[in-house]
Amino acid sequence: MKLRYTADINSYKRMTNAELKEAFVVDDLFTPGETVLTYTDVDRAIVGSIVPQQKPLELPQSKELGSDYFCERREIGVINIGGDGVIEVDGERFAMTYKDSLYIARESRDIQFTSNDPKQPAQYYLVSYPAHRTTKTTHVSKPNAKHIELGSAVESNERTINQSIRPGIVDSCQLVMGFTELEEGSVWNTKPPHTHRRRSEIYMYFEYNDDNRVFHFMGEPSETRSLVLAAGTAVISPAWSIHSGAGTSNYTFIWAMGGENQTFDDMDHIPISEIS
Numbered sequence: 650m651k652l653r654y655t656a657d658i659n660s661y662k663r664m665t666n667a668e669l670k671e672a673f674v675v676d677d678l679f680t681p682g683e684t685v686l687t688y689t690d691v692d693r694a695i696v697g698s699i700v701p702q703q704k705p706l707e708l709p710q711s712k713e714l715g716s717d718y719f720c721e722r723r724e725i726g727v728i729n730i731g732g733d734g735v736i737e738v739d740g741e742r743f744a745m746t747y748k749d750s751l752y753i754a755r756e757s758r759d760i761q762f763t764s765n766d767p768k769q770p771a772q773y774y775l776v777s778y779p780a781h782r783t784t785k786t787t788h789v790s791k792p793n794a795k796h797i798e799l800g801s802a803v804e805s806n807e808r809t810i811n812q813s814i815r816p817g818i819v820d821s822c823q824l825v826m827g828f829t830e831l832e833e834g835s836v837w838n839t840k841p842p843h844t845h846r847r848r849s850e851i852y853m854y855f856e857y858n859d860d861n862r863v864f865h866f867m868g869e870p871s872e873t874r875s876l877v878l879a880a881g882t883a884v885i886s887p888a889w890s891i892h893s894g895a896g897t898s899n900y901t902f903i904w905a906m907g908g909e910n911q912t913f914d915d916m917d918h919i920p921i922s923e924i925s
């Protein structure tokens with residue numbers, strides 16, 4: 650497992666693009682046939698991907714966790730953005746089709762990730778946080794998520810927030826997770842931007858081709874910096890940072906939060922006129 654130390658609220662202001670990327674961007678995801686994980690210093694989040702081909706893949710037991718198995722004291726949210734597959738958790742099988750979510754509860758021991766067709770492998774994206782209690786592993790298909798439509802074509806931000814792992818749907822500890830899909834012609838997410846001092850957040854952008862990029866804005870509202878991201882790239886937002894982007898086309902992104910509370914609406918909106 651890779652370790653990632655991000656940068657603090659002062660030092661990010663003096664960083665080059667390459668340094669900002671090294672601190673906040675995770676761009677080694679979705680390697681075929683591998684489990685790829687990065688352990689961050691932001692709320693001890695782990696972000697990664699699992700792309701099984703012929704053989705099933707598992708989560709490693711690792712020194713970073715200081716536990717006998719991955720979920721001994723952790724919860725995981727998984728969303729499949731590839732072909733169909735199955736995740737087996739302690740003998741229970743969960744079919745994972747496109748954009749299905751699986752919440753894997755603390756103390757789940759034997760977790761196997763498989764693809765139905767190695768030529769069109771499942772692409773499991775995951776985010777994990779420390780968990781203080783043991784709840785229930787829960788599958789949430791896209792139709793069973795909570796859908797929130799917002800924005801408008803006029804403001805280029807017409808989008809649907811799909812909340813799959815959230816209170817009322819899944820009994821999780823810290824994790825709140827889902828994905829936001831932008832309509833054709835809309836390019837702005839999280840407009841107006843916000844911070845939530847009580848939670849950090851990780852975005853992973855996908856569903857656009859390599860001729861396009863998302864320009865992701867981070868930092869304090871008065872000192873934003875941008876990161877130019879290809880599809881399949883994740884970006885870590887400490888609690889002090891805005892996290893909002895504009896694409897050169899429409900796109901989808903998975904967001905995942907952890908921290909002090911699970912109140913999605915506990916955010917401080919920043920008017921665009923106050924961003925610089």
Ligand SMILES: O=C[C@H](O)[C@@H](O)CC(=O)C(=O)O
Pocket residue numbers: 808810828829837838839840845850892904906913916
């Ligand atoms: O704290 C919430 C997260 O930043 C996202 O859910 C926001 C988002 O998907 C959007 O407005 O486009």
Ligand SMILES: [Zn+2]
Pocket residue numbers: 843844845850892916
């Ligand atoms: Zn947010």
